[in-house]
Amino acid sequence: MGSTPALQHRRRFADAATCDGTVGRSFRAIALCAVLSIIAGCNSAAPPSDDLRTGYEALAASQYEQAMAAADRFLQASPSGPGAAEAMYLRGRAIEQRVKSSDAEALADLRQARKLYEQALLLRPAPLTETYLHVSLGNVCYWLEDYAAAEAEWSAAVDKLPSEDLRSLVLYRIGVCQQRLGKWALADATFAAVQRQYPSTPAASSAARQQGARQFHVQVAAFQSILSAENMVKKLRGEGFPAMRLARPEKNLHLVMVGPLPDYPRARAMKDRLVHAGYKDVMIVP
CATH class of the missing domain: 1.25.40.10 (Tetratricopeptide repeat domain)
Structure with a gap:
């Protein structure tokens, strides 16, 4: 839970x-x-x-x-x-x-x-x-x-x-x-x-x-390795989640995100789905 x-x-x-x-x-x-x-x-x-x-x-x-x-x-x-x-x-x-x-x-x-x-x-x-x-x-x-x-x-x-x-x-x-x-x-x-x-x-x-955001995502993980991030994206997509990789070169990170979600209630529901699927350290952004 x-x-x-x-x-x-x-x-x-x-x-x-x-x-x-x-x-x-x-x-x-x-x-x-x-x-x-x-x-x-x-x-x-x-x-x-x-x-x-x-x-x-x-x-x-x-x-x-x-x-x-x-x-x-x-x-x-x-x-x-x-x-x-x-x-x-x-x-x-x-x-x-x-x-x-x-x-x-x-x-x-x-x-x-x-x-x-x-x-x-x-x-x-x-x-x-x-x-x-x-x-x-x-x-x-x-x-x-x-x-x-x-x-x-x-x-x-x-x-x-x-x-x-x-x-x-x-x-x-x-x-x-x-x-x-x-x-x-x-x-x-x-x-x-x-x-x-x-x-x-x-x-x-x-x-x-x-500032400037118009939609939400759920961040599932952050990796320094692009290969690790892509592997998780592939896994999430296989489970039916609309996953994507977002590069953050200023932090030397690759974020694994699910979305976009048009409003907060749907972002909250997606976060709950991910948690129930076993992804524990997820958070809604922005």
Whole structure:
């Protein structure tokens, strides 16, 4: 059985929408920045309580059970008062990031985190907390493959993030959602904005690679040997898959791709077919 987006989330929290690990690592800075901001008490009208401060310090240290316990203590005392949104955000982040033992558990945690973020937004949180809630809600929606919701949540937050690095990464991820929704021209405009507003950033490099796409492929493998790539193409075609070899001389690689697929749902279905046929390390591009 293949890995679903929820299981991929379990393996690599907040990774990029492409194979670009640099963007994935940088995107995690958004979550860390939120934690540090709330610990400092800079985004709340009232000073943070001991429970909140302790909880966010536990979250920053990857002590998720302690973080959830601190959030629960705060919410039991003040379920909807000042600081409740920050406590819900804390609990959602701990649930989202804790280690999972199964695909079903990963999916359940994403859904639970989504509910907490949505509830917290109803409490009229402080502006910076609200911004990070939209970012985190967009992230879980993305991994739940609700790309329309992810686009909307990230769009609500991108201009309010406190640093250019974070804005560039969120804007890039908006473009990825637009591609997966079939909004090719709008995605191109978004990727162009990333490159124009945030040049020389990892997000701009990724945006340049994805700009101009009008279809999807599923990448099955990458080889340095052209013969190995051609042999796999032949094998895949024999199994009924529309395979092709794509040379990437700048990386000295030959990619084995299946496609093209006109939209993301069909690319997702093709990926599932390949996984069920025994090809495990496949990914949709762009």
